[in-house]
Amino acid sequence: xxxxxxxxxxILITCTQDINALPKLLNxxxxxxxxxxxxxxxxxxxxxxxxxxxxxPLLKExxxxxxxxxxxxxxxxxxxxxxxxxxxxxxxxxPTHFQFKHEKKLTxxxxxxxxxxYLHNKKIxxxxxxxxxxxxxxxxxxCKTLHNKIKELDYYETLLKKINRDEQE
Numbered sequence: 001x002x003x004x005x006x007x008x009x010x011i012l013i014t015c016t017q018d019i020n021a022l023p024k025l026l027n028x029x030x031x032x033x034x035x036x037x038x039x040x041x042x043x044x045x046x047x048x049x050x051x052x053x054x055x056x057p058l059l060k061e062x063x064x065x066x067x068x069x070x071x072x073x074x075x076x077x078x079x080x081x082x083x084x085x086x087x088x089x090x091x092x093x094x095p096t097h098f099q100f101k102h103e104k105k106l107t108x109x110x111x112x113x114x115x116x117x118y119l120h121n122k123k124i125x126x127x128x129x130x131x132x133x134x135x136x137x138x139x140x141x142x143c144k145t146l147h148n149k150i151k152e153l154d155y156y157e158t159l160l161k162k163i164n165r166d167e168q169e
Contacts, residue, residue, distance in 0.1 A: 006030075006033060006034035006035065006070060007034055008034070008035050008036075008037065008091075008094065008098055008099060009029040009030065009031075009034055009035070009036050009037070010036075010037040010039055010075075010091075011025055011026075011029055011036065011037070011038050011039065012039045012042070013038055013039060013040050013042070013043065013051065014042050014043075015042065015043060015047060019051070019054050019055070019058065022055070022058060023058065023062050026062070026064065031064055031070075031072065032064050032065075032069065032070060033069075033070065034070055035070045035071055035072075035073065035094070035098040036070070036071075036072045036073065037073045037074075037075050037088075037091065037094070038055075038072065038073070038074050038075065039075045039076075040074060040075060040076040040078075041075065041076060041077070043076070043078075044078070045078045045079065048076055048078055048079055049079070052074065052082055052084070052085060055085075056084045056085075059072070060130060065130060065132075065133065066084055066085050066086075067086065067133075068132075068133075070098075071086050071098070072085065072086070073085075073086050073087075073088050073094060074086065074087050074088070075088050075089070075090065075091070076089075077089050077090075
């Protein structure tokens with residue numbers, strides 16, 4: 001277990017690299033324990049799509065989910081979206097809480113909490129990451145429905161206030 005905070009790691013992918021060497025690269029970059037950026041700027045559009053189509057089954061094979069616990073970002077300006085991966089144009093598009101490129105030494109209290117979390121995480125391995133995704137989708141579907149209904153209600157309340165204000169004038 002590490003005693004430093006998870007930091008952003010960047011891996012440059014070139015045409016000459018073998019896709020079978022990627023699990024080793026991901027393991028060395030601590031994928032799953034820290035956010036990873038795969039820089040595909042040197043590849044063409046067709047090669048990027050081929051790479052991503054090969055990458056997803058490879059990640060399933062090594063039991064590494066592309067979005068949690070830490071995301072696997074794909075950095076390229078050549079495509080804008082993909083069904084399995086988070087596509088970014090530059091490092092500035094990454095959420096700020098992942099933008100630490102230097103190691104931060106944890107305080108003793110943070111190390112203690114991290115160890116406790118690590119031990120709990122080791123004990124809870126009933127489902128693989130891809131089964132968890134389906135489980136999370138079913139758990140969060142009612143929350144999303146509630147959010148949409150509240151948003152609609154807020155819209156109607158705002159509209160009603162505007163109408164009432166216009167009538168008073």
